[in-house]
Amino acid sequence: MEIAVVSGKGGTGKSSISAAFVSLARNTVTVDCDVDAANMYLLFNPVIEKKNRFKSGKHAIINRDTCIDCGICKELCRFDALYEENGKMQSDPIACEGCMLCYRVCPNNSIKMISDEESLMFSGNFRYGKMVYGRLAPGEENSGKFVNMIRQYAHHIEEEKKTGMMILDGPPGIGCPVMSTLTDTDRAVIVTEPTLSGLSDLQRITEVVLHFTNAAYVIINKADLNEEMAGQIREYCSVNKLPVVAELPFDPQVVSAMIHGKTIMEYAPQSEISTRLKEAYRIITSQKADHSPLI
Ligand code: SF4
Ligand code: SF4
Numbered sequence: 001m002e003i004a005v006v007s008g009k010g011g012t013g014k015s016s017i018s019a020a021f022v023s024l025a026r027n028t029v030t031v032d033c034d035v036d037a038a039n040m041y042l043l044f045n046p047v048i049e050k051k052n053r054f055k056s057g058k059h060a061i062i063n064r065d066t067c068i069d070c071g072i073c074k075e076l077c078r079f080d081a082l083y084e085e086n087g088k089m090q091s092d093p094i095a096c097e098g099c100m101l102c103y104r105v106c107p108n109n110s111i112k113m114i115s116d117e118e119s120l121m122f123s124g125n126f127r128y129g130k131m132v133y134g135r136l137a138p139g140e141e142n143s144g145k146f147v148n149m150i151r152q153y154a155h156h157i158e159e160e161k162k163t164g165m166m167i168l169d170g171p172p173g174i175g176c177p178v179m180s181t182l183t184d185t186d187r188a189v190i191v192t193e194p195t196l197s198g199l200s201d202l203q204r205i206t207e208v209v210l211h212f213t214n215a216a217y218v219i220i221n222k223a224d225l226n227e228e229m230a231g232q233i234r235e236y237c238s239v240n241k242l243p244v245v246a247e248l249p250f251d252p253q254v255v256s257a258m259i260h261g262k263t264i265m266e267y268a269p270q271s272e273i274s275t276r277l278k279e280a281y282r283i284i285t286s287q288k289a290d291h292s293p294l295i
Helices: 013-025 040-044 070-075 101-107 144-163 174-182 197-212 225-237 255-259 272-286
Strands: 001-009 028-032 048-055 058-063 082-085 086-090 111-115 118-126 127-136 166-172 189-193 218-220 242-246
Touching: 001 013, 001 174, 001 197, 013 028, 013 040, 013 166, 013 189, 013 255, 013 272, 028 040, 028 058, 028 144, 040 127, 048 144, 058 086, 070 082, 070 101, 101 111, 118 144, 127 144, 144 166, 144 174, 166 174, 174 197, 189 197, 189 272, 197 218, 197 225, 218 225, 225 242, 242 272
Parallel strands: 001 166, 001 189, 028 127, 028 166, 189 218, 218 242
Antiparallel strands: 048 118, 058 111, 082 086, 118 127
């Protein structure tokens, strides 16, 4: 079973909840899909076994020694990635999409395609099984593709280890890396919080989630901090047939647990929040999932 934990934005407590699920699962392949700011490895401190490189593309550079500034490349580049400066042709590595057209048409072979910076994927062992995570190279934007690569590798590990459980800590937001996280998952858990922006983020992420699966559940974190907004979120979930599997109280022990390098299940197993998370996990993993998307 694959459970993806997502939220419409950062700071909702998504990673703490993912970590609690990892503790409850006991033997998992845990995947940190937040390649912009992976943090699960800080908590679980895996022993790294493997490091893979991910090159997302190439960009054009001009050899100024041989370029005759004929302008053919600039004329053909659809991305405005080539420009003249004081009569000399230059390339813009940020605007370049790596299509290689200029490389092919240059009459003087003055264009070279060079690899963009390399992102890194790590995998290793930790106290609850195997962990896979990635670190996107600075300035790199192809994180959806990178998340795909990480997930494929996690599947490969799962086929080998047969843990029967994969927990994916998704990136915040609703962009490509979130979609890559949600593709083919069995369950999606949306973490939200009782604020106006929390409700609007929940609405946005729900639309995305329901494109992939209707086995979607909601956890309202810090639900007791704003009873009125928690009520509005409950109402939204009820109208949209999204089961609210836990309303978690605000508990400073969650932060203390992180500081001590533990999940809340390890740090305060008898606490109210741990009891509610345990029940949420039981519901999520025991219900039969219907994979047909609603939208
Ligand atoms: S096509 Fe080649 S030679 Fe002409 S301006 Fe571009 S890089 Fe220079
Ligand atoms: S590789 Fe494509 S996008 Fe990049 S500069 Fe050349 S033509 Fe433009």
